[in-house]
Amino acid sequence: MKDHIVISKATIDRLPLYFRTLRLGQEEGIEIISSEELGQRLGVTPEQIRKDLASFGQFGKKGVGYYVRELIRNIGEILGLHYNWNIAVVGIGHLGSALANYQNFSSLGFNLVAMFDSDPEVIGKSINGVEVVDIEKLGEIVKERNVHIGVIAVPAVFAQTVADKLVTAGVSGIWNFAPIKINVPENIRVVNEDLSVGLSSLSYHLSRKMLKNNDQS
Structure with missing residues (x-):
């Protein structure tokens, strides 16, 4: 891990999402996954995924992708789950x-x-x-x-x-x-x-949608 780099909270918050999605992929039998496929599953751009992971080291192989089992282990260690x-x-x-x-x-x-x-x-x-x-x-x-x-x-x-x-x-x-x-x-x-x-935030977005629909009717 690159200790001299300040890691943003947004990057740290995305790591558990990557970890969970990779584990689900492993259960599906996926052995290698690209940043594009991982991004599609999460709604995150491939560029963001590569940037996030690069903050902690070099993972995966260019033109091949990430080895799922290895990346799960690496992210798990970054998150400290092995303790x-x-x-x-x-x-x-x-x-x-x-x-x-x-x-x-x-x-x-x-x-x-x-x-x-x-x-x-x-x-x-x-x-x-x-x-x-x-x-x-x-x-x-x-x-x-x-x-x-x-x-x-x-x-x-x-x-x-x-x-x-x-x-x-x-x-x-x-x-x-x-x-x-x-x-x-x-x-x-x-x-x-x-x-x-969380519920209040969801209520806000739903109410905005209802107001928009009412304005259009």
Whole structure:
């Protein structure tokens, strides 16, 4: 990887898309893929794909394309998926349960090792072989099971408290599904997933389309 080059956020955000699409192609039996075919599958120009990948090194052969298995391994290493990160989900409601049941975590190199909740009716239940534990034990279990990433799936009012607990316990990153900005030290990486933002954005585009159709009628 070319460490001296500053990689844009847009490029980094596209890498998981390339990784997922290549894995699907591998399942279809594709061994070699061109930037043109990969671009068609993703709606990204071949030039952009080649530029993105060139930021990290030389992949593929001119006039041949990319060897799918090799590129999957290379992108997986760039994304750090080979480290087998341990994750913990906090908040086992509908969303938390769905995340805990997500089968692709393990295939991507993420290990669900802990789940926490405060509801007595949920504590003690098992999902994917992992028992839901009282959130009061979060600190000791996060350290004991070497949790790297905490997933926050609690209501917004509890999100900051949970984030504080995770940071104190020693996680390195937080995947936040609560619809609120959480405050953490600079050394903790946070990725926010506000589902309402995505739906609202979709609503905006649909409403613009409806207004345009009404104007034309």
